[in-house]
Amino acid sequence: MEHKKYSNLNQHYIAGKWLEGHSDKIIKNSNPYNQELIFELKAASTEDVDCAYQAASDSFTTWSVTSPAERKNLTLKVAEIIQVRREEIIDWLIQESGSTRLKANLEVDATLNIIQEAATFPHRVMDSKLKSQDPERRSWVYRQALGVIAVISPWNFPLHLSMRSVAAAIALGNTVVLKPATDTPVTGGILLAKIFEEAGLPAGVLNVVAGSGSEIGDHFVEHKVPKLISFTGSTQVGQRVGQLAVGGKYLKRIALELGGNAPLVILDDADLDLAVELTVMGRFLHQGQICMSTNRVIVDASIYQAYVDKLVKRTQSIVVGDPNKADTLIGPIINQAQVEKIKKIIQQAEQDGAKLIVQSEIKGNVIPPHIFVDVDPNSSLSKDESFGPVLPIIQAKDEAHALQLANDTHFGLSSAVCTADYERGVAFALKIDAGMTHINAITVVDQANAPFGGEKNSGLGRFNGQWILEEFTRTHWITVPKDQ
Incomplete structure (x- = not known):
C-alpha cells in the first residue's frame, strides 16, 4: 500500500498540534557524513515545556483509565506503522x-522488539491480595500508572532509546x-510523534519538545509535573539530572x-578467530558510539x-565511509565536537606511551579504526569512555589479573x-561488577524482555520487560473492612 512520507518535520508536537518553538535559538539539523543541512528548527522554550507538561497532565486523567485492550491495540498499531515505513x-x-x-x-529491529514487548504490558499489570495481619480487614x-x-x-x-521508554510508558x-x-530531533522524537499520531493516539498523551539543554534542560527535569525522569546519556549529564530530580523542590523517581x-575479556582457552570477530563488531559497530561498546x-x-596479529589482519x-552503503561498518561520528574529542583521546594515548598499531587518515567526521597496544591499565585510554572507534588492548597475567582489570573502572554497564x-x-562473569555480561558474544546485546542497566556510574534502575513495568507504575496499598 502506497503512503506519503512524513513531512513538516521541523516542528514540535504539543497537545496534538504541530507548532514552532518559541526560543530564539535555532537547531541546525545536519547530516554528519557530508555536513549538508537537512533543515533548521526553532528550538523549544521553557514556555513550550510548560505547555507540553500541561497537555500530558490533562490527558493522563483519561488515558490512564483506558482499557488494557485499547492500549495494547494502539501499541501494536505503532509496530505495524514502523514495519510499513521501515525504509523511510x-x-x-x-x-x-x-x-x-x-x-x-538493527536499530529498527530492536525498536520493533521493544514495542512488541510493551504491547504485553497492559495485561501484565496485576492487582494482588495480601494476607491481612488484621483479622477484621482485607488487604x-x-x-x-x-x-x-x-x-x-x-x-x-x-x-x-526513545521508544524504549515512550512505548512502555x-x-x-x-x-x-x-x-x-x-x-x-527527528529520529529521536519527531518521528515518534508522527507514528503515534498516525496510530490514533489521543492528543496530549505524547508530546515532543526539541530544545537546547542549556535553555530548557534543567527546567525540563525540575518541573513539578513529571513523576519520573527517564534519562539515557552521559554519566556527567546523568549525575546532574539525578541531582535535580532527587534534590530539587519536587522529588521524583529517576531511571538513568x-x-x-x-x-571484553579473552581467557587463555578462547577461540581467537571468534575473539577477533567479537572485538570488531563489539567496538566498531556504529563507530563505537554505543554505551555498551x-x-x-x-x-x-x-x-x-x-x-x-589476527586482529590487525x-x-x-573493515569498510569505512559512506553509511548508506550496505557493507560499511564504520560511518561518521555524529558531529565535529565529538571528532575533536576523539582526536584528543588518540593524542593523549600516544603521549602516555601506548603504541598505535592500526590507524588511517581521519577525513571529515569519519574516523577509521585506531588500535593501541602496550596500554597502561591506569591511563585515561583505559579508564575513560572514548565513544569512538578507538581500542586499547591490555595484557593480563592470568585469569585473576584479568578479573581485576575488568573491575578496575568507575563504570559497570556491559x-x-x-x-x-x-x-x-x-563463573567469571558473576564476579564482574556490571549489570550485564555475555559469554562468547559482543558486549552490545539488548533484548526487550531482559533487564538492561548498569552498576556504579553506569546508572540506576533497569529498562525492558518486567523491570521497566515496575519502574513506570506505582503500587497503592488499600485495606477495607472484612464485612464490606
Missing part, C-alpha cells in the same frame, strides 16, 4: 544520526513528554542509563600476541567473556 525510517537514521545501513536495520495492593513521565533520549540510538497508561537530542567502559579488550598474556577488511568453557565463563 532507515533513511532518516542514516542521514540524521550517521547510522550505517547495518546499524539502522489489597493495586498497581497503577505512575503519571507523566519525562524522557530525555540520546543521539546514538535515537529511535530505539504509554502502554502502561502513563503520558509522556519527550526531549530528544538536538543532533537527532549512563556511560560504560565495557571490557567494547571500550577495552583484556587478553591473557599466553595468547596476547597471536590475538593481536582483520581490520584491513561486559563480555570469551572462553571455550561456558561454565568457566559464567
